[in-house]
Amino acid sequence: MSLPHAILTALLEKPSSGLELTRRFDKSIAYFWPSTHQQIYRELGKLEAEGFIRALPSAQPARGQKKSYEVLPAGREELARWTAAPQDPKPLRDAMLLRMRAAAVVGTAGLAADMRRHLELHEGQLAVYQEIEKRDFPPGRDTPQDRLRHMVLRAGIDLETFWAQWLAEALKNIPDFEPDGPES
Amino acid sequence: MSLPHAILTALLEKPSSGLELTRRFDKSIAYFWPSTHQQIYRELGKLEAEGFIRALPSAQPARGQKKSYEVLPAGREELARWTAAPQDPKPLRDAMLLRMRAAAVVGTAGLAADMRRHLELHEGQLAVYQEIEKRDFPPGRDTPQDRLRHMVLRAGIDLETFWAQWLAEALKNIPDFEPDGPES
DNA sequence: CACCTTTTTGCAACTAGTTGCATAAGGGTG
DNA sequence: CACCCTTATGCAACTAGTTGCAAAAAGGTG
Known part of the structure; x- marks a missing residue:
C-alpha cells in the first residue's frame, strides 16, 4: 500500500x-x-x-x-x-541467504561465483549513490528537507556498503565442499 | 520462485x-x-x-x-x-525510507515516534538472533555446514544492528518541522 | 500525403504472498 | 457416547507487483 x-x-x-x-x-x-x-x-x-x-x-x-x-x-x-501512521517493518526476505543455507545441504559449487558477481553489483550501486551524494548534497546547504533526503540516501549508501562487506567476508570463509548426498 | x-x-x-x-x-x-x-x-x-x-x-x-x-x-x-544458478539481487524496497522522503514534503509530525518504535523492534530482533547464536554456534564446532549457517545468522545480526544504528542516528538529526503547504 | 518510427498511455494475464475460513480426525470430559 | 477443543490439512479470494503487448497521437522522411 x-x-x-x-x-x-x-x-x-x-x-x-x-x-x-x-x-x-x-x-x-x-x-x-x-x-x-x-x-x-x-x-x-x-x-x-x-x-x-x-x-x-x-x-x-x-x-x-x-x-x-x-x-x-x-x-x-x-x-x-x-x-x-505506525507501520510495522516488513521482515527480511533474501534469496542469497536462502541459497547459502541450501548450500549447506547440497554443496557450495557455483555459489561463490555468483557471490562475487553480487559483490561487484553492490559496489557498482554504491558508486552510483556516492555520485548522487556528491552532486545533490554538497557540504553547505542544509534545509530540513535536504537533511531528510540526505538521510535516505545515506541509508542506501550504507546498505550497499554493508552487503559488499558481508559478501567479501563470506567469500573469505566459504568452504568448497561436496554434499554428503545419497551418491556417496 | x-x-x-x-x-x-x-x-x-x-x-x-x-x-x-x-x-x-x-x-x-x-x-x-x-x-x-x-x-x-x-x-x-x-x-x-x-x-x-x-x-x-x-x-x-x-x-x-x-x-x-x-x-x-x-x-x-x-x-x-x-x-x-546466477540470480540478480532484488532491489531495495523499504517503506520507512519512503516515509522519510514523504516527510520532507508533508512534515515530520508523528514519524519520529514510529522510528523510535522501529528502533526498539530492531533491537529486540537483534537480541533474539544473538540468543540463537549463543545457543547454536558455541565456539569450537566448525563443520562447513555450521560455518555456512552461521554466516547466514551473522547477516541477520549485522542487518538488525545496521538498522538500529541508522535509526538512532537519523533520530538525532531529524528536524521537527511543518510543511510549507497551501495553508501558509 | 503515405509511411514509418517514437512517444505516451494503458489493458490483460500472470506470479507470489496474505488473509480468512472450512473441514476432518483425535482426544479429553460430563 | 455426545460434546467440544485442539491438531492438521487445505481451499478461495484478495493484494501487490511483473511481464508482455497494443493502440492512439506526434513527428519526421520519401
Whole structure:
C-alpha cells in the first residue's frame, strides 16, 4: 500500500504526466521503491478516482496525449496521515541467504561465483549513490528537507556498503565442499 | 520462485509433515524467508506433482492425518541447480525510507515516534538472533555446514544492528518541522 | 500525403504472498 | 457416547507487483 503514497510525494514535489513521473521515479524514489510505468498509470487512475489528485485542465484526456496531474488537498492530507501512521517493518526476505543455507545441504559449487558477481553489483550501486551524494548534497546547504533526503540516501549508501562487506567476508570463509548426498 | 527451494532445503535436513515443516520454518528459515502454513501446503502439493518430493508411505493421505514428505533425487538435483544458478539481487524496497522522503514534503509530525518504535523492534530482533547464536554456534564446532549457517545468522545480526544504528542516528538529526503547504 | 518510427498511455494475464475460513480426525470430559 | 477443543490439512479470494503487448497521437522522411 505504498506506491500511491510514493506517487503523491513525487507529484507534490512537481506536478507531472505519467511518463515524466516514471522518469523522475527512476532517478530518485525508485532507489528505495521501484515501480514500472504500467503500475504508475494504474495507480494514477485510482488516485484520481479517489479524489486525491486531478488532471491539470490544460490537456484533454486522449490516448497518446500528455496528461499532467497535480495533488489535491485531500491527497496531501492522506499522505501526511500515512507518513505519521505506525507501520510495522516488513521482515527480511533474501534469496542469497536462502541459497547459502541450501548450500549447506547440497554443496557450495557455483555459489561463490555468483557471490562475487553480487559483490561487484553492490559496489557498482554504491558508486552510483556516492555520485548522487556528491552532486545533490554538497557540504553547505542544509534545509530540513535536504537533511531528510540526505538521510535516505545515506541509508542506501550504507546498505550497499554493508552487503559488499558481508559478501567479501563470506567469500573469505566459504568452504568448497561436496554434499554428503545419497551418491556417496 | 524461492519458497519451493526453501522447503526442499528444510526437508533434506529432515523429512517432515506440513505442520512440522511450518514449525521448523518459524524457528530458522523464516528469519530470512517468511511463509505461512497455507503457502507451505500449497507448495508441498506442487513439489509432489513435479516429482521432487514424495509422501512417506507410512501414513495414508486423509484430511486431519499427518502426511510426511521426503525429498527425491530429482528434488535434490533441482535444489543444487537453483543454488548454483546466477540470480540478480532484488532491489531495495523499504517503506520507512519512503516515509522519510514523504516527510520532507508533508512534515515530520508523528514519524519520529514510529522510528523510535522501529528502533526498539530492531533491537529486540537483534537480541533474539544473538540468543540463537549463543545457543547454536558455541565456539569450537566448525563443520562447513555450521560455518555456512552461521554466516547466514551473522547477516541477520549485522542487518538488525545496521538498522538500529541508522535509526538512532537519523533520530538525532531529524528536524521537527511543518510543511510549507497551501495553508501558509 | 503515405509511411514509418517514437512517444505516451494503458489493458490483460500472470506470479507470489496474505488473509480468512472450512473441514476432518483425535482426544479429553460430563 | 455426545460434546467440544485442539491438531492438521487445505481451499478461495484478495493484494501487490511483473511481464508482455497494443493502440492512439506526434513527428519526421520519401
